[in-house]
Amino acid sequence: MKVHVQAPGRVNIIGEHTDYNQGFVLPMAVSMGISLTAESRSDKLVKVYSRNLDQEASFSLSGLIPADSHNWWDYPAGVCWALRKAGYKFSGANIVFGGDLPIGAGLSSSAALEVAVAAALSHLSSLKIPFRELALIAQRAENEYVGVQCGIMDQFASALSMEGYGIFIDCRSLEYEHVPLNLGEHAFVIIDSRVKRNLADSAYNHRRAECAEALAVINRAAGKQSKSLREISLDDLEKARPVMLPELYNRGYFVVRENQRVLAAVQAFQRGDLQACGSLMNQSHEGLRRLFEVSCKEVDLIVDAAQAFRGVLGARMTGAGFGGCVIVLVRRERIKKLQERILEKTQASASRAPHFYVTKPAAGLKVTGLPSAERP
Numbered sequence: 293m294k295v296h297v298q299a300p301g302r303v304n305i306i307g308e309h310t311d312y313n314q315g316f317v318l319p320m321a322v323s324m325g326i327s328l329t330a331e332s333r334s335d336k337l338v339k340v341y342s343r344n345l346d347q348e349a350s351f352s353l354s355g356l357i358p359a360d361s362h363n364w365w366d367y368p369a370g371v372c373w374a375l376r377k378a379g380y381k382f383s384g385a386n387i388v389f390g391g392d393l394p395i396g397a398g399l400s401s402s403a404a405l406e407v408a409v410a411a412a413l414s415h416l417s418s419l420k421i422p423f424r425e426l427a428l429i430a431q432r433a434e435n436e437y438v439g440v441q442c443g444i445m446d447q448f449a450s451a452l453s454m455e456g457y458g459i460f461i462d463c464r465s466l467e468y469e470h471v472p473l474n475l476g477e478h479a480f481v482i483i484d485s486r487v488k489r490n491l492a493d494s495a496y497n498h499r500r501a502e503c504a505e506a507l508a509v510i511n512r513a514a515g516k517q518s519k520s521l522r523e524i525s526l527d528d529l530e531k532a533r534p535v536m537l538p539e540l541y542n543r544g545y546f547v548v549r550e551n552q553r554v555l556a557a558v559q560a561f562q563r564g565d566l567q568a569c570g571s572l573m574n575q576s577h578e579g580l581r582r583l584f585e586v587s588c589k590e591v592d593l594i595v596d597a598a599q600a601f602r603g604v605l606g607a608r609m610t611g612a613g614f615g616g617c618v619i620v621l622v623r624r625e626r627i628k629k630l631q632e633r634i635l636e637k638t639q640a641s642a643s644r645a646p647h648f649y650v651t652k653p654a655a656g657l658k659v660t661g662l663p664s665a666e667r668p
Protein backbone atom coordinates (compact mmCIF):
# COMPACT_ATOMS: atom_id res chain seq x y z
CA MET A 293 0.00 0.00 0.00
CA LYS A 294 1.13 3.54 -0.77
CA VAL A 295 -0.05 6.91 0.42
CA HIS A 296 0.62 10.56 -0.27
CA VAL A 297 0.26 13.07 2.55
CA GLN A 298 0.45 16.84 2.69
CA ALA A 299 0.69 18.59 6.04
CA PRO A 300 0.98 22.37 6.19
CA GLY A 301 3.02 24.55 8.49
CA ARG A 302 1.20 27.17 10.50
CA VAL A 303 1.46 30.76 11.47
CA ASN A 304 -0.08 31.95 14.69
CA ILE A 305 -2.26 35.04 14.24
CA ILE A 306 -2.64 35.62 17.96
CA GLY A 307 -2.46 33.70 21.26
CA GLU A 308 1.23 33.14 21.98
CA HIS A 309 2.48 30.99 24.84
CA THR A 310 -1.12 30.44 25.87
CA ASP A 311 -1.61 26.87 24.62
CA TYR A 312 0.44 25.18 27.35
CA ASN A 313 -1.36 27.39 29.88
CA GLN A 314 -4.61 25.78 28.69
CA GLY A 315 -5.71 29.04 27.11
CA PHE A 316 -6.82 30.16 23.65
CA VAL A 317 -5.00 30.38 20.33
CA LEU A 318 -5.89 31.47 16.81
CA PRO A 319 -3.41 30.10 14.26
CA MET A 320 -3.95 29.27 10.59
CA ALA A 321 -2.29 26.82 8.22
CA VAL A 322 0.04 28.31 5.60
CA SER A 323 0.46 27.30 1.99
CA MET A 324 3.94 25.88 2.67
CA GLY A 325 4.29 22.45 4.20
CA ILE A 326 5.55 18.89 4.16
CA SER A 327 4.81 16.58 1.27
CA LEU A 328 5.37 12.91 2.02
CA THR A 329 5.01 9.58 0.25
CA ALA A 330 5.07 6.31 2.14
CA GLU A 331 4.88 2.66 1.24
CA SER A 332 4.27 -0.15 3.69
CA ARG A 333 6.86 -2.82 4.44
CA SER A 334 6.20 -6.29 5.72
CA ASP A 335 8.74 -5.98 8.55
CA LYS A 336 9.18 -3.62 11.50
CA LEU A 337 11.70 -1.34 9.83
CA VAL A 338 11.05 2.33 9.06
CA LYS A 339 13.27 4.00 6.48
CA VAL A 340 12.95 7.76 6.17
CA TYR A 341 14.55 9.82 3.47
CA SER A 342 14.63 13.62 3.68
CA ARG A 343 14.75 15.12 0.18
CA ASN A 344 15.80 18.53 1.52
CA LEU A 345 18.75 17.16 3.48
CA ASP A 346 19.45 14.27 1.09
CA GLN A 347 19.84 12.01 4.10
CA GLU A 348 18.33 8.69 5.02
CA ALA A 349 17.73 7.23 8.47
CA SER A 350 16.28 3.91 9.49
CA PHE A 351 15.09 2.45 12.76
CA SER A 352 13.19 -0.56 13.98
CA LEU A 353 9.75 -0.06 15.48
CA SER A 354 10.58 -2.36 18.34
CA GLY A 355 13.75 -0.62 19.50
CA LEU A 356 12.57 2.95 20.07
CA ILE A 357 13.58 4.66 23.30
CA PRO A 358 13.41 8.45 23.84
CA ALA A 359 16.98 9.77 23.81
CA ASP A 360 18.65 13.11 24.00
CA SER A 361 19.97 12.92 20.47
CA HIS A 362 18.42 15.91 18.61
CA ASN A 363 18.44 14.43 15.13
CA TRP A 364 15.88 15.23 12.42
CA TRP A 365 14.70 11.60 12.43
CA ASP A 366 13.68 11.93 16.09
CA TYR A 367 10.41 13.41 14.78
CA PRO A 368 9.33 10.41 12.67
CA ALA A 369 10.79 8.01 15.24
CA GLY A 370 8.95 9.86 18.01
CA VAL A 371 5.68 9.53 16.14
CA CYS A 372 6.20 5.75 15.78
CA TRP A 373 6.98 5.57 19.49
CA ALA A 374 3.87 7.60 20.41
CA LEU A 375 1.62 5.52 18.12
CA ARG A 376 2.84 2.36 19.83
CA LYS A 377 2.39 3.94 23.28
CA ALA A 378 -1.20 4.72 22.28
CA GLY A 379 -1.64 1.00 21.62
CA TYR A 380 -1.66 0.99 17.81
CA LYS A 381 -0.17 -1.91 15.88
CA PHE A 382 1.28 -1.05 12.51
CA SER A 383 3.93 -2.23 10.10
CA GLY A 384 7.15 -0.57 8.98
CA ALA A 385 7.32 1.77 6.00
CA ASN A 386 9.57 3.46 3.49
CA ILE A 387 8.97 7.18 3.81
CA VAL A 388 10.20 9.97 1.56
CA PHE A 389 9.48 13.57 2.46
CA GLY A 390 10.39 17.09 1.52
CA GLY A 391 8.90 20.51 1.75
CA ASP A 392 9.13 24.23 1.34
CA LEU A 393 8.85 25.29 4.98
CA PRO A 394 11.87 27.10 6.36
CA ILE A 395 13.29 24.94 9.18
CA GLY A 396 13.48 26.40 12.67
CA ALA A 397 11.78 29.63 11.60
CA GLY A 398 8.78 29.14 13.84
CA LEU A 399 6.39 27.95 11.13
CA SER A 400 6.09 24.48 12.65
CA SER A 401 8.03 22.37 10.21
CA SER A 402 8.45 19.77 12.96
CA ALA A 403 4.73 19.59 13.77
CA ALA A 404 3.93 19.27 10.05
CA LEU A 405 6.40 16.39 9.71
CA GLU A 406 5.04 14.65 12.80
CA VAL A 407 1.43 14.98 11.66
CA ALA A 408 2.32 13.79 8.15
CA VAL A 409 4.16 10.70 9.42
CA ALA A 410 1.35 9.84 11.85
CA ALA A 411 -1.25 10.16 9.07
CA ALA A 412 0.79 8.05 6.65
CA LEU A 413 1.36 5.20 9.10
CA SER A 414 -2.27 5.28 10.19
CA HIS A 415 -3.41 5.05 6.57
CA LEU A 416 -0.97 2.31 5.56
CA SER A 417 -2.13 0.05 8.38
CA SER A 418 -5.83 1.02 7.98
CA LEU A 419 -5.95 2.31 11.55
CA LYS A 420 -8.46 5.08 10.68
CA ILE A 421 -7.19 7.36 13.44
CA PRO A 422 -9.16 10.66 13.41
CA PHE A 423 -7.08 13.73 12.54
CA ARG A 424 -7.60 15.22 15.98
CA GLU A 425 -6.07 12.14 17.61
CA LEU A 426 -3.21 12.15 15.10
CA ALA A 427 -2.43 15.68 16.29
CA LEU A 428 -2.39 14.56 19.92
CA ILE A 429 -0.09 11.65 19.07
CA ALA A 430 2.22 14.05 17.22
CA GLN A 431 2.30 16.34 20.28
CA ARG A 432 3.12 13.42 22.54
CA ALA A 433 6.01 12.52 20.23
CA GLU A 434 7.39 16.03 20.56
CA ASN A 435 6.84 16.24 24.34
CA GLU A 436 8.05 12.84 25.42
CA TYR A 437 10.34 11.65 22.65
CA VAL A 438 11.93 14.82 21.27
CA GLY A 439 11.78 16.54 24.68
CA VAL A 440 10.14 19.87 23.80
CA GLN A 441 7.24 20.65 26.11
CA CYS A 442 5.17 22.28 23.35
CA GLY A 443 1.44 22.81 23.57
CA ILE A 444 -1.13 21.52 21.10
CA MET A 445 -1.41 24.55 18.81
CA ASP A 446 0.97 23.56 16.01
CA GLN A 447 -0.16 19.97 15.57
CA PHE A 448 -3.85 20.94 15.72
CA ALA A 449 -3.37 23.73 13.20
CA SER A 450 -1.51 21.44 10.80
CA ALA A 451 -4.02 18.60 11.10
CA LEU A 452 -7.33 20.43 11.36
CA SER A 453 -7.17 23.77 9.53
CA MET A 454 -9.54 24.74 6.73
CA GLU A 455 -8.80 26.87 3.68
CA GLY A 456 -9.91 30.47 4.21
CA TYR A 457 -10.22 30.07 7.98
CA GLY A 458 -8.21 30.47 11.14
CA ILE A 459 -8.60 27.78 13.78
CA PHE A 460 -9.63 28.95 17.23
CA ILE A 461 -8.58 26.34 19.79
CA ASP A 462 -9.58 26.11 23.41
CA CYS A 463 -6.47 24.33 24.67
CA ARG A 464 -8.21 23.11 27.83
CA SER A 465 -11.24 21.39 26.33
CA LEU A 466 -9.44 20.84 23.00
CA GLU A 467 -12.56 22.03 21.22
CA TYR A 468 -11.94 24.08 18.14
CA GLU A 469 -13.83 26.27 15.74
CA HIS A 470 -12.96 27.54 12.26
CA VAL A 471 -13.04 31.33 12.14
CA PRO A 472 -13.60 32.98 8.73
CA LEU A 473 -10.72 35.24 7.78
CA ASN A 474 -12.28 37.63 5.29
CA LEU A 475 -9.19 39.64 4.55
CA GLY A 476 -10.60 41.54 1.55
CA GLU A 477 -8.00 44.09 0.46
CA HIS A 478 -5.56 42.81 3.09
CA ALA A 479 -3.21 39.86 3.38
CA PHE A 480 -0.97 38.21 5.91
CA VAL A 481 2.72 38.52 5.17
CA ILE A 482 5.22 36.43 7.07
CA ILE A 483 8.67 37.90 7.50
CA ASP A 484 11.35 35.44 8.52
CA SER A 485 14.01 37.35 10.47
CA ARG A 486 16.32 34.38 9.75
CA VAL A 487 17.55 34.56 13.30
CA LYS A 488 17.61 30.90 14.19
CA ARG A 489 15.98 29.94 17.41
CA ASN A 490 19.24 29.10 19.15
CA LEU A 491 18.63 27.32 22.43
CA ALA A 492 14.98 28.04 21.77
CA ASP A 493 13.86 24.72 23.08
CA SER A 494 15.47 25.06 26.46
CA ALA A 495 14.37 28.72 26.71
CA TYR A 496 10.88 27.58 25.71
CA ASN A 497 10.81 24.90 28.39
CA HIS A 498 12.08 27.53 30.83
CA ARG A 499 9.15 29.87 30.06
CA ARG A 500 6.81 26.99 30.57
CA ALA A 501 8.34 26.27 33.97
CA GLU A 502 8.04 29.96 34.91
CA CYS A 503 4.33 29.88 34.10
CA ALA A 504 3.89 26.84 36.35
CA GLU A 505 5.78 28.66 39.09
CA ALA A 506 3.68 31.81 38.69
CA LEU A 507 0.54 29.68 38.98
CA ALA A 508 1.78 28.03 42.17
CA VAL A 509 2.49 31.41 43.82
CA ILE A 510 -0.88 32.84 42.76
CA ASN A 511 -2.69 29.76 44.07
CA ARG A 512 -0.90 30.01 47.40
CA ALA A 513 -1.68 33.73 47.72
CA ALA A 514 -5.34 33.35 46.73
CA GLY A 515 -5.88 30.08 48.60
CA LYS A 516 -7.06 28.53 45.33
CA GLN A 517 -6.27 25.40 43.39
CA SER A 518 -6.48 26.65 39.83
CA LYS A 519 -5.04 24.15 37.39
CA SER A 520 -3.65 26.63 34.88
CA LEU A 521 -3.06 30.32 34.22
CA ARG A 522 -6.18 30.13 32.04
CA GLU A 523 -8.26 30.09 35.22
CA ILE A 524 -6.53 33.09 36.77
CA SER A 525 -8.22 36.51 36.81
CA LEU A 526 -6.45 39.86 36.86
CA ASP A 527 -7.84 40.20 40.38
CA ASP A 528 -6.10 37.00 41.57
CA LEU A 529 -2.94 38.23 39.97
CA GLU A 530 -3.05 41.63 41.67
CA LYS A 531 -3.61 39.96 45.04
CA ALA A 532 -0.55 37.81 44.57
CA ARG A 533 1.60 40.60 43.19
CA PRO A 534 3.27 41.62 46.48
CA VAL A 535 4.63 38.11 46.95
CA MET A 536 5.59 37.49 43.34
CA LEU A 537 8.93 38.00 41.66
CA PRO A 538 8.34 40.79 39.11
CA GLU A 539 9.18 38.56 36.14
CA LEU A 540 6.75 35.88 37.29
CA TYR A 541 4.04 38.51 37.70
CA ASN A 542 4.80 39.73 34.17
CA ARG A 543 4.58 36.21 32.69
CA GLY A 544 1.23 35.66 34.39
CA TYR A 545 -0.13 39.08 33.42
CA PHE A 546 0.84 38.52 29.80
CA VAL A 547 -0.92 35.16 29.62
CA VAL A 548 -4.15 36.45 31.20
CA ARG A 549 -4.26 39.44 28.83
CA GLU A 550 -3.26 37.39 25.77
CA ASN A 551 -6.17 35.02 26.35
CA GLN A 552 -8.51 38.01 26.45
CA ARG A 553 -6.97 39.30 23.22
CA VAL A 554 -7.57 36.00 21.42
CA LEU A 555 -11.26 36.06 22.33
CA ALA A 556 -11.48 39.68 21.20
CA ALA A 557 -9.68 38.86 17.93
CA VAL A 558 -12.06 35.98 17.15
CA GLN A 559 -15.02 38.33 17.58
CA ALA A 560 -13.31 41.01 15.52
CA PHE A 561 -12.64 38.58 12.63
CA GLN A 562 -16.22 37.37 12.83
CA ARG A 563 -17.54 40.90 12.39
CA GLY A 564 -14.88 41.71 9.78
CA ASP A 565 -13.14 44.36 11.88
CA LEU A 566 -9.58 43.98 10.65
CA GLN A 567 -8.52 47.24 12.23
CA ALA A 568 -9.31 45.82 15.67
CA CYS A 569 -7.49 42.57 14.84
CA GLY A 570 -4.40 44.51 13.84
CA SER A 571 -4.40 46.53 17.02
CA LEU A 572 -4.72 43.33 19.11
CA MET A 573 -1.73 41.89 17.22
CA ASN A 574 0.29 45.00 18.09
CA GLN A 575 -0.65 44.72 21.75
CA SER A 576 0.29 41.06 21.73
CA HIS A 577 3.77 41.89 20.47
CA GLU A 578 4.25 44.55 23.09
CA GLY A 579 3.47 41.99 25.79
CA LEU A 580 5.71 39.33 24.28
CA ARG A 581 8.54 41.80 24.12
CA ARG A 582 8.28 43.51 27.50
CA LEU A 583 6.47 41.06 29.76
CA PHE A 584 7.00 37.57 28.42
CA GLU A 585 10.44 38.51 27.07
CA VAL A 586 10.62 36.11 24.16
CA SER A 587 11.35 38.56 21.35
CA CYS A 588 14.80 39.72 20.25
CA LYS A 589 16.21 42.90 18.76
CA GLU A 590 16.19 41.70 15.13
CA VAL A 591 12.52 40.74 15.37
CA ASP A 592 11.63 43.97 17.21
CA LEU A 593 13.27 45.99 14.47
CA ILE A 594 11.07 44.32 11.84
CA VAL A 595 7.93 44.67 13.97
CA ASP A 596 8.60 48.35 14.70
CA ALA A 597 9.23 49.13 11.04
CA ALA A 598 6.10 47.22 9.97
CA GLN A 599 3.85 48.80 12.59
CA ALA A 600 4.98 52.28 11.52
CA PHE A 601 4.32 51.57 7.84
CA ARG A 602 1.23 52.98 6.14
CA GLY A 603 -1.19 50.22 5.18
CA VAL A 604 -0.15 47.89 8.00
CA LEU A 605 -2.95 47.11 10.46
CA GLY A 606 -0.88 45.00 12.83
CA ALA A 607 2.44 43.19 13.25
CA ARG A 608 3.81 40.83 15.86
CA MET A 609 6.32 38.07 16.39
CA THR A 610 4.77 34.66 15.90
CA GLY A 611 5.66 31.25 17.33
CA ALA A 612 7.88 30.48 20.28
CA GLY A 613 10.06 33.56 19.77
CA PHE A 614 13.81 34.11 20.34
CA GLY A 615 14.06 34.82 16.60
CA GLY A 616 11.92 33.29 13.87
CA CYS A 617 9.07 35.02 12.09
CA VAL A 618 6.90 38.11 12.23
CA ILE A 619 3.30 38.13 10.97
CA VAL A 620 1.96 41.31 9.41
CA LEU A 621 -1.59 42.18 8.41
CA VAL A 622 -1.19 44.65 5.56
CA ARG A 623 -3.03 46.11 2.60
CA ARG A 624 -2.20 44.00 -0.43
CA GLU A 625 -1.20 46.95 -2.61
CA ARG A 626 1.42 47.95 0.00
CA ILE A 627 3.18 44.58 0.24
CA LYS A 628 5.95 45.36 -2.22
CA LYS A 629 6.74 48.69 -0.60
CA LEU A 630 6.64 47.07 2.84
CA GLN A 631 9.26 44.55 1.71
CA GLU A 632 11.47 47.34 0.44
CA ARG A 633 11.11 49.23 3.72
CA ILE A 634 11.96 46.20 5.84
CA LEU A 635 15.00 45.34 3.73
CA GLU A 636 16.18 48.92 3.96
CA LYS A 637 15.68 49.03 7.74
CA THR A 638 17.43 45.74 8.40
CA GLN A 639 20.27 46.15 5.91
CA ALA A 640 22.77 47.64 8.31
CA SER A 641 22.21 45.33 11.26
CA ALA A 642 20.92 41.96 10.03
CA SER A 643 23.57 39.44 9.06
CA ARG A 644 21.11 37.83 6.65
CA ALA A 645 18.34 39.62 4.76
CA PRO A 646 14.85 38.67 5.96
CA HIS A 647 12.68 36.46 3.78
CA PHE A 648 9.08 37.29 2.87
CA TYR A 649 6.14 34.99 2.33
CA VAL A 650 2.69 36.18 1.36
CA THR A 651 0.36 33.49 2.57
CA LYS A 652 -3.31 32.61 2.51
CA PRO A 653 -5.14 30.71 5.22
CA ALA A 654 -4.57 27.21 3.82
CA ALA A 655 -6.08 23.76 4.19
CA GLY A 656 -4.94 21.31 6.85
CA LEU A 657 -3.72 17.74 6.49
CA LYS A 658 -4.57 15.91 3.26
CA VAL A 659 -4.21 12.16 2.89
CA THR A 660 -4.68 11.05 -0.68
CA GLY A 661 -6.84 8.02 -0.99
CA LEU A 662 -8.52 8.45 2.41
CA PRO A 663 -12.31 8.16 1.90
CA SER A 664 -14.12 11.27 3.11
CA ALA A 665 -16.09 9.17 5.62
CA GLU A 666 -12.88 8.76 7.60
CA ARG A 667 -12.38 12.48 8.00
CA PRO A 668 -13.03 13.82 11.48
Ligand code: GLA
Pocket residue numbers: 304307308309310311312442443444445446611612613
Ligand atom coordinates in the same frame (compact mmCIF):
# COMPACT_ATOMS: atom_id res chain seq x y z
C1 GLA B 1 5.77 26.80 19.84
C2 GLA B 1 5.03 25.62 20.46
C3 GLA B 1 3.52 25.92 20.57
C4 GLA B 1 3.28 27.25 21.27
C5 GLA B 1 4.16 28.35 20.67
C6 GLA B 1 4.08 29.63 21.45
O1 GLA B 1 5.36 26.98 18.51
O2 GLA B 1 5.22 24.47 19.68
O3 GLA B 1 2.88 24.87 21.23
O4 GLA B 1 3.47 27.14 22.65
O5 GLA B 1 5.51 27.98 20.59
O6 GLA B 1 2.82 30.17 21.37
